[in-house]
Amino acid sequence: MNAINFAELKALQSQPTPKTSCANCSMHALCLPMGLEPSDVEKLDQVIGRRRRVKRDEFLYKRNDPFRNLYAIRFGHVKTYHVNAAGDAQITGFQMAGDLLGMDAISGAHHCDAVALEDSEVCEIPFARLEGLFSEVPALLRHFHRTMSQEIMREQNVMLLLGNMRAEQRFAVFLVNLASRYAMRGYASTCLQLRMSREEIGNYLGLTIESISRLLSRFKSLGLLQVDKREIRLLDLAQLKSLAAGMDSSN
Amino acid sequence: MNAINFAELKALQSQPTPKTSCANCSMHALCLPMGLEPSDVEKLDQVIGRRRRVKRDEFLYKRNDPFRNLYAIRFGHVKTYHVNAAGDAQITGFQMAGDLLGMDAISGAHHCDAVALEDSEVCEIPFARLEGLFSEVPALLRHFHRTMSQEIMREQNVMLLLGNMRAEQRFAVFLVNLASRYAMRGYASTCLQLRMSREEIGNYLGLTIESISRLLSRFKSLGLLQVDKREIRLLDLAQLKSLAAGMDSSN
DNA sequence: CGGGCCTTTGAACACGTTCAACCCATGTGG
DNA sequence: CCACATGGGTTGAACGTGTTCAAAGGCCCG
Numbered sequence: 001m002n003a004i005n006f007a008e009l010k011a012l013q014s015q016p017t018p019k020t021s022c023a024n025c026s027m028h029a030l031c032l033p034m035g036l037e038p039s040d041v042e043k044l045d046q047v048i049g050r051r052r053r054v055k056r057d058e059f060l061y062k063r064n065d066p067f068r069n070l071y072a073i074r075f076g077h078v079k080t081y082h083v084n085a086a087g088d089a090q091i092t093g094f095q096m097a098g099d100l101l102g103m104d105a106i107s108g109a110h111h112c113d114a115v116a117l118e119d120s121e122v123c124e125i126p127f128a129r130l131e132g133l134f135s136e137v138p139a140l141l142r143h144f145h146r147t148m149s150q151e152i153m154r155e156q157n158v159m160l161l162l163g164n165m166r167a168e169q170r171f172a173v174f175l176v177n178l179a180s181r182y183a184m185r186g187y188a189s190t191c192l193q194l195r196m197s198r199e200e201i202g203n204y205l206g207l208t209i210e211s212i213s214r215l216l217s218r219f220k221s222l223g224l225l226q227v228d229k230r231e232i233r234l235l236d237l238a239q240l241k242s243l244a245a246g247m248d249s250s251n
Numbered sequence: 252m253n254a255i256n257f258a259e260l261k262a263l264q265s266q267p268t269p270k271t272s273c274a275n276c277s278m279h280a281l282c283l284p285m286g287l288e289p290s291d292v293e294k295l296d297q298v299i300g301r302r303r304r305v306k307r308d309e310f311l312y313k314r315n316d317p318f319r320n321l322y323a324i325r326f327g328h329v330k331t332y333h334v335n336a337a338g339d340a341q342i343t344g345f346q347m348a349g350d351l352l353g354m355d356a357i358s359g360a361h362h363c364d365a366v367a368l369e370d371s372e373v374c375e376i377p378f379a380r381l382e383g384l385f386s387e388v389p390a391l392l393r394h395f396h397r398t399m400s401q402e403i404m405r406e407q408n409v410m411l412l413l414g415n416m417r418a419e420q421r422f423a424v425f426l427v428n429l430a431s432r433y434a435m436r437g438y439a440s441t442c443l444q445l446r447m448s449r450e451e452i453g454n455y456l457g458l459t460i461e462s463i464s465r466l467l468s469r470f471k472s473l474g475l476l477q478v479d480k481r482e483i484r485l486l487d488l489a490q491l492k493s494l495a496a497g498m499d500s501s502n
Numbered sequence: 503c504g505g506g507c508c509t510t511t512g513a514a515c516a517c518g519t520t521c522a523a524c525c526c527a528t529g530t531g532g
Numbered sequence: 533c534c535a536c537a538t539g540g541g542t543t544g545a546a547c548g549t550g551t552t553c554a555a556a557g558g559c560c561c562g
Contacts (some may be wrong), residue, residue, distance in 0.1 A: 082411050086497035090414045092407050106400035106555090112407065131393070135386045142382070148356035148399045155406035156343050156355060156363065162413035163341045163457040166549065168466050198509065206414040208551060213510055229509090235252060246337035257543065418518065459519060466544050480527095480541085509555100510557070520547070530537080 021045045030098035030184065031072050031141065032125070041139045047133050049124035054078075060101070060114035060122060067105040069124045073097050076120020077195040079201075082112045091204040093154070094196060097185060103148050117195040136167060162206045165246070170205045171215045172243035175225070189239065194230040272296045281349035281435065282323050283376070283394065291388045298384050305329075311352070311365035311373060318336035319358040319373045324348050327371020328446040332361045332454075344405070344453040345447060348436060354399050367448040413457045416497070421456045422466045423494035426476075430485060441488065445481040 010141040022033040022041050033041045034124040051074065054060050060071060060078055073095055080101065081091040092112060095101055104111055106127065161170050175192070183189035194201075198216075199209045207215075216232075219225050224240055234240060256443050273284040273292050284292045302325065311322060311329055324346055324358065331352065332342040343363060346352055355362055385392040412421050426443070434440035444454075449467075450460045458466075467483075470476050475491055477484040485491060 090411045104403040107397040146358040152355040159409050160341045
C-alpha cells in the first residue's frame, strides 16, 4: 500500500493558505463530501458553519447540550464518553480527522461528552441546514445514511469486543483497527503515535490501565511491537491480525 | 401509567380482519409512521412491501445477504447476532413489535444474522422506495434519522453495560429495560414472558448461562422477583432500578 | 532538586468461568 | 405404558483471568 500523507501533500502544493473549504480539505475523500460532484461540494460548503478550534482537554460538546450541529474533524483527535450515575466513565469512541461526530444526538440532545485529545479543529455542521440540503443533493443524503450505518456497525463491533473477547484479543483488535484507520488516511500505519493515555485505552476496552501496561509488555516480549512512551511501532502486523481474529494466541 | 394492551384492543374492535396497513397496525404509534399525517401514512403504505411471516428459529436475513429492505416487526420477537471468525456468537439485540431492523446494513450488505425467537411477522420495507419517499415526506426522513440515532444510543448503552458493569448490574439493567419496553407497548411491565433462553440472555450480557441462572436465584432470594421457567414477575422494580443505576447492591 | 503525573511491575484477591453432576419437562420408540 | 433420550435449567466446587492494592520507576516542568 503506497502510503500518501494527505496532510503533507496539501502543505507542499499550497504555500498560501487556501480558503477553508471542503474542496481543498485534505479529508474530503473520507468526510461528508465523499463522492459528491464539485457543484454539490460547493453547496455543502455554503451550509457548513464556522471551523472551530478545540484545545486539548476542551469540550467539543457536553451531555445535555441541545443538539444543533454535527462535527467533522479537520485535524486532531477527539474522544467521546458516557458518564453513568455512579460517576465513572465509559469511552465510546476515539475520533480522528475525517470522522463525523454527534449522530447519537439527532434525537434531541447530546447524551455523551466529547473532549479533544490534542489541539484539534472541527467543522461545525448545522444539522437543520444540512437537512435542507438533503432534498437538493440526494447523493449527500445517501452518504449520510451510509455514515450513520457505519457508526452502528462500528459500535456492534465494540459490543463483540467487550462481550466475548479476552484482554489480549481486545488489545490486538484495538491496535489493528487504529493502524488501518491511519492507513486509510495515508499515514504510516505501522508506527502509531497514540493520542490517548493507557487509562483511556483501558477504559475503552473494558480493562484497567494495569492490564494495558501488561499487554504492552507481553506483546513487546513476543516481538509483536516496540513501545516508546506513546509511540508504538508494529513489528508483526500479520500476527497481530491473527490475534485480533481470535486465532491461536498461545501456540 | 394506564397500561393499555394495544394488541387486545385491536382484536376486540375488529372481528373482520382489517386490511394490513400502517394506519390500523397496532404499532403505528411506535413504528415508522409515528407522528405522520394520515395522508403521509398512506404514502408510506404504498411503499411498504409484503408482510412476511417468520417462524421460530427461521432467519429474517443472514450475514452477507445484499441489503434491500429494512424490517419493522408487526408481532413477535427477533434476535440479531454477529458470528466471529472463531465461530462463537454475540447477540447484539433483541427486537420486538414496533422495532426497526437492518439499519446497520445500509452501507452495503447485512453484517449480522437476524433470527425469530418465536413465530413472528414483519413488514418488508424496500429501502430504495423508502428513500424515494424521503423528499416527499420530510417528517418521515426526520423520524428515520431519529430512529437511527436512537439505535446508536442504544448500542452505546450496551457498550456501557459490557464495559463497566458487574454481572448483577447488567442483569438488572436488562430486566428494567425489558420492562420499560413492554410498558411502552402497553403490556404488563411487571410480568415478563421471556422469549429468549438463559443462554441468549447471557450471551447478550457477556455472561454465561450459569451466571444468569445464579443471578435469577439471587434476585429471587432477595425478594426482587419470582421465576417460573420463562415467566418472570418483578416484585420490587424500585430496587431493581437502583441496582441498574449502580446504587448500593450489597447493603 | 523536588513534585506531580503517568507507567510499570508484583502479589493477593475476587468475580465470573469452567467443569461436572443433577433436575425437570417434554417427546419418542419399544 | 414405561424406558429412555434430549434440551434447558439449576447448583456446587475448583479454577483462572483480570482486578485491586501497593510500591517503585521514569519523565517533565517548575
